[in-house]
Amino acid sequence: MLDPIPNPITTFVKDAVDGVHTGRPFTDRAVSLESAYYSQVTGQYITGSGICLKLESGPLSKKDARKVGLEFAISDGNYQVNCIVHNGSVSTLPSPKSNEEMTHALRTVTESIRNGTKVAFSGAYVSFNKDLVFVIDSISPLNDFRASQLSDQQLQQFLDLCRNESITPLELMMREDTLWAELFAQPYLKKAIMLYCLSPMRKQDMMHIGIVSSVGEGKDHLIERVIEPLVPCGVASSGKLCTIPGLFGAMSGEDINSIELGLIPKHNNERLAVSEFQTWNDEVFGELMNTMANGYFTMQKGQVDTRRDAKTNILFLGNPPHYYDEEAHEKREMLAAFGQYTFQIISRLTLIFTQMSLAGDNAKDKIRDNIMRTMDGTFSSGNMMETTSMWRSFFREYLRKVSELNPELSRLGPVINSSYDEIEAREQFKEAFLLRSNNDYRKYQEFTNLVKGFARLDGATKVSVKHLMMARELFEESLATLTDEFNIKAMAAGVDYDLVTGFELAKQKGLVFSDESELRRAGDMTKAQIKSLVEMGAFMELSDGTIAVSGEFDWNKVGGKE
16 A cells, blocks of 8 residues: 655645746647647648648749748648748738848748657638638747746756655656556666656767567556657557658658658657567668667668757567577577667667566556556546646656756766676676677666666765665666666665765775864765765774764664675
């Protein structure tokens, strides 16, 4: 039975979503052309958002031969609106623009076509040359589309509340009464999905995850009931329905201003989920490799060469090869579902889970109960729906907000390196990643990104030992190892993570400190924290006033636990 969520946190979250703090309720901002598309019938003035395609420019008409018309399409992936913006006479078309406004519109449309950036626009349909066209009244880049509606002040208030109630934001996100009501999952999978739901703002932030399990394990349910309602996420088709032009886009002739938008650039700074990836052709994986590593791709046709940003988290969900036998084959054989590019794709996956059962053998009753409740509509009506919607709205904005953070790694560099070296030395790691070389520096970058990811989920601006431990535990879980040799017993004994961080930082600076002030600066600690560490035996106060690091101190023996 879950302990109830502390009332101050629930109240704060509800007030934030309802706009009590700011006067602006959270809105579900989505790229949509539905209302603009259907306004063809009514001709009413409408606003919308989308991505521009197929720009053509030329004389507006024979009557206004010296005036320019910019014709282009705007798409959201489901609907398309054919638009025009012009500087002609009002007798030809309504809403004429000045030369400066036309230049602004041309620049906005061109940038949207080249980079897949979204635009906001307004206008109305009119008849022109026996066709219906949408005449643009205003158009501008949608620069704040991905900006969080959660203010800096609200973020800090939420983090303070969590700290006061002794619960972390990640623990809240992993609860069955917040985001995971409709799907039962193991804690390691919940953590991986929450990391995946962070938005990759930089190339180094990208986090790709592979999950290979038996059929009927609820992988599609994971996308539909957890990920898609929470954050923007594209879903790639399976088998031959998923084409390279569909993923990346296609160029019409050699016209750089006529590039069809692909699924990956459409979700730049967002996410893409691939269901049944084992049905993909090998050539699709081949084209995907550079994008997964670099966060962009280039398109060439004739003399035209254009680049598209694609900083996109990718989640691969699929089944093992048809011949796989759990008793006859090693787990590593499940990864052969990636085809001839298995080794290269694995190198680019931050986390890999190869388990026939994702929920575990003891979860049957809970899974059946969730299936029945879903079929009865329990989650789609009444108080359950309202509560789930509230938490999704809040954490959607929270995840956007913390994705902008860039927690500092370097101060814990030696500790992170030491922990990674221990993992890299294990035979399981070598068998999985070092079959063709002695080093895989991409894996090191992915590990440090995991550490930063956990810090972001915490809303932290600096990485701590706590985040390192969580990253290491999840990383090793993905390698199917059963041990974790990094201070787990000490954490179970109730030791504050900040004490561990301060102690490790101080050890990097030296073994003896002239006074308490020098030790405080070295470990970025308070007097109270130093006092606690002295009482534990981590530091020794010497007769001359200096403080020394205890060479015999062992975190695993804190509290008398072995």
